Amino acid sequence: APLVHLALYALQHRGQESAGIAAGDGDGVVLHRDLGLVAQVFPPAVLARLRGWLAVGHVRYATMGSATVANAQPIVVASPWGPLAVAHNGNLINAPALRRALEADGARFTSTSDTEVIAHLLARTAAASLEEAALRALPHLDGAFTVAALAGGTLLGFRDRHGIRPLLLGGGPGFWILASESCAFDQVGAVALGEVEPGEVLALTPAGPRTIGALPPARRAHCVFEYIYFARPDSTLYHRNVHQVRRRMGRQLAREHPAPADIVVPVPDSGTSAAMGYAEAAGLPLEVGLIKNRYVGRTFIQADAGARQAGVRIKLNPVREVVAGRRVVLVDDSIVRGTTSGRLVALLRQAGAREVHVRISSPPIRHPCFYGIDTSSRGELVAARLPVEEIRAAIGADSLGYLSQAGLVAALDLPPGDLCMACLDGRYPTRVPTEAEAGRHALEPQGHEAAPPAARASLTEVGA
Known part of the structure; x- marks a missing residue:
């Protein structure tokens, strides 16, 4: 968690509404997220309680869902492999349809973010492992996304088939890291090793990064913005x-x-x-x-x-x-x-x-x-x-x-x-969605009314 915390400072320019870190030790997950900048959300006492040798961090700039604590990332849901923490950059253009299908299957949503759609899809995909679930879920996700997911002793990243949003791999003394930009590597003493390929599912293991699989090649479409x-x-x-x-x-x-x-x-x-x-x-x-x-x-x-x-x-x-x-x-x-x-x-x-x-x-x-x-x-x-x-x-x-x-x-x-x-x-590299499918309020209650603000966040420990 301290390493991820430092990396988030380097990425603060990418989002200033909220910040969060989920840390895991192979059994449970400790989550802290709140509205505000990295320095505000993680005072030393909070950071000290984020125990574990795996971590996922996020700074949010809202493009789907209101600026509330409930929409802050990472989002943690229950899964067959223990608590599943998911952080995501980008936008799904089929999030409303996926959410309706997941709700019909019994999923209960606590946010209006497409990140939670990804988390529940992974958790409810029939698979023996998180890696297998990611491979099976990936073809159902449409739009632009880079995702980091943590469950048990597994940490993986994956990316949309067009590579619209960036996701890079780095390594340092005794650790591996995924980030949206290489400046995060400089902050923690890592070196850039390359990018996660479009459509690739990559696991970070103690032995090193390992490609789990990938979608068939599609046209690359790196965002010029x-x-x-x-x-x-x-x-x-x-x-x-x-x-x-x-x-x-x-x-x-x-x-x-x-x-x-x-x-x-x-x-x-x-x-x-x-x-x-x-x-x-x-x-x-x-x-x-x-x-x-x-x-x-x-x-x-x-x-x-x-x-x-x-x-x-x-x-x-x-x-x-x-x-x-x-x-x-x-x-x-x-x-x-x-x-x-x-x-x-x-x-x-x-x-x-x-x-x-x-x-x-x-x-x-x-x-x-x-x-x-x-x-x-x-x-x-x-x-x-x-x-x-x-x-x-x-x-x-x-x-x-x-x-x-x-x-x-x-x-x-x-x-x-x-x-x-x-x-x-x-x-557009994908089908052209409507604003109702992929706009800021796509998952908000009818009439674009924001969900009631969640209570201020606190440290949450989730057991396996």
Whole structure:
């Protein structure tokens, strides 16, 4: 558990609503989860009671189900092999249908998360072992998912057949580790050994990682938004360092959309690498024109619009002495809902910027994501409603330029056929679900009413 706890700090950027760890000793499981950041959820006294030589940890950014303790992960259910702890990244697009079938079979649900659907499916699949259950359950799961599951002395990970969300394997002195990003390995002294293949079921054993089986090969579809925004710059995904990719995106953006400007200012932090590339290619000085409040979370992954708008107001502040009287190129990674961009342009103008030219190091996001990014409603996406010129006017910029999709692919230096760019071009690697099937409220009670908040979490010990 202490090792997983450290790794979760490195992955905090992926989710800030809740955190949890389930630790096992081969017999029982000790679970602690709660709303809040890793540092808040795991004080030393709690961490000391998470005993065991196996552990699964999670930080949550809700894309299906409300931000409640009941939906915090890992989720633990009873199984033939003892308490089964499951943590999951992604989104199932057939979760409502699976849940109805499981409930008809007698499963009792305590959350509105698709993670619990996976847990009950594993527990109710006729199999002699957790490994066999995963192999048999995997073909019934549709969508994007990386899963870590723990029961008895077994810890395994598996991934959807397209590899939409990342899952990497690492190893250190006397341990093996699975994580969404390689930066978690650096935190605990592990080295990256490769990725879990799409559709693969991998067990971590004392003797080493062992492939249990895999689904038949399908088209790879790695999520481009991991590179655009989600992943940490020091992570390496699919053999590409995220910082270097974003820097190439910035260089290409400067070639496609030059601007008459005096300085380049990044929107920290996810716009910083692209801004470096833009400044290099444009021959302009890179300046720190916006200061980030380090104690405010990522505004895009806040749970609701009100929280996002409040987050923008307190998250960034301009450096007046840097921007006053100057023509500014403001580089950001994306415009999703438009919450942040208009506010930032206004902030720079209030600080005295003469002109503000907004440059975005991704193409316009015009289509919803059903695979683990909370944009399942197309009406939320400003680029789905407005052409570029109207977006420019709406955010108050002097000019607006987006990186082309071809430029993005060139910067990634990955085969286009191996990428999921559905949010950009509407070409989905799976069947296209409805929002009712895969949206934020797909498993909520009718009318999108959130389930009553659960009581504050406490340590839970579950025997075999």
